[in-house]
Amino acid sequence: MAERGCPLEAVPLPPEVRESLAELELELSEGDITQKGYEKKRAKLLAHCVPLAQGVDPSLQAESRTSGSLQATAPAAKQQKPRPSNARDERFRSDVHTEAVQAALAKYKERKMPMPSKRRSVLAHAPVGACTPPADLHSAPPDVTTGLVQHQHAHRERPQLASVRGVPRGCGGSVLETAGGVPVNSRVSSKIQQLLNTLKRPKRPPLKEFFVDDFEELLEVQQPDPSQPKPEGSQMVVLKGEPPAMGTDWPPSLLAALQQWGTTQPKAPCLTALDTAGKAICTLTYGKLWSRSLKLSYTLLNKLTSKNEPLLKPGDRVALVFPNSNPVAFMVAFYGCLLAGLVPVPIEVPLTRKDAGSQQVGFLLGSCGITLALTTDACQKGLPKAQTGEVATFKGWPPLTWLLVDGKHLTKPPRDWLPPARDSGTGPAYIEYKTSKEGSTVGVAVPHASLLAQCRALTQACGFSEAETLTNVLDFKRDAGLWHGVLTSVLNRMHVVSIPYALMKANPLSWIQKVCAYKARAALVKSRDMHWSLLAQRGQRDVSLSSLRMLIVADGANPWSISSCDAFLNVFQSRGLRPEVICPCASSPEALTVAIRRPPDLGGPPPRRAVLSMSGLSHGVIRVDAEEKLSVLTVQDVGQVMPGANVCVVKVEGTPYLCKTDEVGEICVNSSATATAYYGLLGITKNVFETVPVTAGGAPVSDRPFTRTGLLGFIGPDDLVFVVGKLDGLMVVGVRRHNADDIVATALAVEPMKFVYRGR
Template identity: 25%
Template sequence: MSDPRPELLPEILTRRAGAEPGRTAYVFLDDTGAEATTLTYRELHERALAVAAELESRCVPGDRAALVFPQCPEFIIAYFGCLYAGVIAVPLNPPRRNRIQDATGSIMRDCAPAAVLTLDMFVAPLRAALEPLCTASHWLAVDGMASAAVDFEPRRAAPAEVAFLQYTSGSTGAPKGVMVTHGNLVANEEMIRQGFGHSRDSTVVGWAPFFHDQGLIGNVLQPLYVGTTAILMSPVAFIRRPLLWLSTISRYRAHTSGGPNFAFEACVARAAAGPLPELDLGSWRVAFNGAEPIRPETLERFAETFAPHGFDPGAWYPCYGLAEATLLVSGGTPGRGPRLLEVDAEALGARRYVPATGTRSKTLVGCGQVLPGETVRIADPATGETCPPDRVGEIWVSGGQVAQGYWRNPSATAQTFRAAGEYLRTGDLGLLVDGELYVVGRAKDMVIIRGRNYYPQDIEQTVQASHPALRAGACAAFAIPAPAGEQLVVVQEIRRDAAADPAEVLGAIRAAVVAEHELAPADVVLAAPDQVQRTSSGKIRRSAVRTRYLAREVAPWLPRSDDLTEAQRS
């Protein structure tokens, strides 16, 4: 009689280490693109056993362990060490410039880790910075743990046990710990395998941070699940040299690679600025685009720029997911390319789908179909009733990949994960048209003025295109209360190298918003660089910017004196 229990990730790694001990699981590149180190299945398994043995001697199953690492092999070793020991891993954003992010402090207080795992060089500074924020008793350096002759039997987990906490990015509020079980992991990894068409020959290239669900579930765990090799870069390397990402895809003949929409925009911008390296992107079969709104013009510009270098527009793979569903919810068919839907913009503002007929149209990019093993409903957020096909509603999801809930937060769990008893309320608004899911915005971010709905990302796109001095991807549009009702506020960063007249820029923004949306902003703030917060996946944290705006904490842009007119200087 066969065992109905699925094979979980710790068992998959153990099996691969026994069957293919010398096969390369991961290749790590340095910031120049050179190979820095590799991990075979045997090396990963044996080093994870050493971590597990150390954890077992200090913790009990169910304890939390914070994982604070740069993009390095030790993160993966520590993660599987936690799975082997039954300790709940909590991936964290490592400090930048010796500064602990507010979200990191919030997570440490919320999860109350018994141990902190990191590299030897970071133990002392991390302990000094984080010890006041948590109750951790053990600060362990994974790179100092020897794997030789470790006699440890990995703990056999149940599918319903929590494997790790994936803290939300906080785009609409404080981070919450999503309880991802062992069963959720293998359910979603199987959905990704089928959706992306993966096999053991489907090399993956990735740069997304490991503490983010796209980096961990997609770029680290999916390759191990299917038995292929992952080529891993650091996020810093990508930000500094976007075209190094494409060179890596070309060099390693990658089948799958992707990121948020801004990553593809960055490549187009860098290509326009100078000569391109020698590229052959013909192997790239799944160019996934997800984690933030997908722009049709981005898909077009990228394809036009890189088609001469072998990029096939059919490789576009727009997709949709969220941490509460482990990672992936919907995706296309490899080789099909994107589905575009032309809709009437005014009707969309009233949450209705009407095919575009006039001049005020909007192009929506489809995020693929509902995948096997799940159910997706478009529901009225107020009543929970299923919406008619021509109505925008909230995307509700059920299936084996939907997580258990939020860590020690029963009220938020009941509100988000128990809709109609079994559905996850994603908080995202969308449509299902001919089996394709189209995501149109966040319910909590919706700007509602005089009874009309405005999608903030549409306003932000209009603003950023209104003047060349404005920084791309650094605009937040939101509503604030006023005696006469809600009013629109726009906070937009200015480029670091910009030389512009503030009055001219403000005028351009206001004129563009009025012309495109028939809406006059109550306030437009020209902000200094780095004032518009984003999540690790590139989403605008509108609620955080709104909070800082109301507290008068947004630093304004100060133009150079030679940018001002004579009248302004006087």
């Protein structure tokens, strides 16, 4: 700057600028910034504090300072000796870093404060007094914050930085030696020593420690309370149902009944489907059901090929993917598979590609060896698609071929063609999926003989006759909705009015309106539907239920169903509903229908209810209590056992000993109308479908195996069956057993009208 005639004098800088410059010097010495970045930031800081010389631009002043500094350091850089291998790179060096660090340390040593740096947290671990500043290389260090004095001794080597980044430079600390004798800092060596100590520990305790019993650490086994109630009755005997009806003019098989009604009564209504507004959109006659099912079976057997070979052969399993709003297409697909000798497997429509529930269904499809899925055109359009436009492969599902059952996609068979129907034998007629409480999905196989026996038993127990009308609110793809609305109805040439789920949500009173409109003789509902009707019945005075002779409550085995039945009867008794019409029933996927209450005109005993102590039930004992107490559970009977069935109650755990008459256990059924296996799962099949109940002396009660139903209950007066819970909902707390249904029943007993069930 003197060459340009602009001499400058040293100007004192504010403290904050000095601190910023000291911090900048420390960052350069630590290698956080480059030499160029350091000079740029330093010039920017000093530009605001140095007064402007006359006629000199501030940028020229910064340029002069930078050039002067470079000229002073250039000779020193040429004379510098080669650096050691661990020295910093030349671009990270600073000409004045030693003076800056020394001045900053001296200043903050007096204040007893940590250095203002990005590594302030590191310096804060050790007091400033314990740190030793770098060696004094200059007897009188210049004022590095002004940037106006030429620095000397720039050619000297600066002190080496600490080799450990986590430790402040110059800080003293205890030094330990590792196994190799290399001294390291105590902070690092403590971690290494801890790791070494861990590695030196033996992987397993000495042999003698395995035989040392530490009684203090043993868990205390809870002893049973000697005052708890215990069963006191005698051992129960196997309950036998009424014998099957003999001499009845029934068709020899379900498919024979379909052919008979389809050819002799082609215009008789079979199924009526409703839309979400409650209007009938389609009425399937028995003639149409027979012709469409025949057309589908011909297409399945003759028009589907893979590598010039038939894709399907008799006995193969086929998935049925239909929504709850299309019972007509499902019924055609179901009977089309039966006519072709195939095994239908109804499943739910998958919502997304990675639906957790559909993954379990995919496991079922894979275990059944399914390669073909039947659906409708409208349903396929709603399924997730791949980039190619085809139906996407769902997570966990096997590769599937999709076939549409709409008429335009099927081939009409020749006039004289008849399918090779297999409606007998031990093979499964259909497979119904079941989801356990752990979330796993299994397939319950129902053979042809059991299918026909179930339809005949329901016909005898319910007194179904030809041309009767049944209103079905349940899911027609499984459980009671399938047994009554798709199978037994065809055996008796009944007319089924199917109420879709969406219509029930929009108009909960729709099923009562259809009972009144079609003069239905029977209705199939759940206690949830009765609750909905109670909430929506206000203002509906033109409905009548006088035509009903049976109101089948499919979930009558649940303890809370009694509250909905009582409330429904109180409201609709004035509109033609008779008390004896309400018929609860109990069922399970393994045993199908276990028991159902008969109306008096069919020879059924009067209904009963039991007021049981909750404390006694928690110990598996039946104790009658007063109804006024809050700690009681009121349950209703689910009727008598099915015709041709033998029923007993066995202990829940261990050997299936017969229970006593005042003891709660699992209900087991021996009948020709039950399922026979979990498809492809031989292990759990033997435990559930081949149970042999024994007496207290160990003698088997029968030479035929029983099927576990998963229902917990007992046999009451008049040989009526009472169900108090399910095995899947059993909760064991200590020595007491509680059921999830009891919690719902208790809540409903307090405010029954505030609970509406929206789940199927």
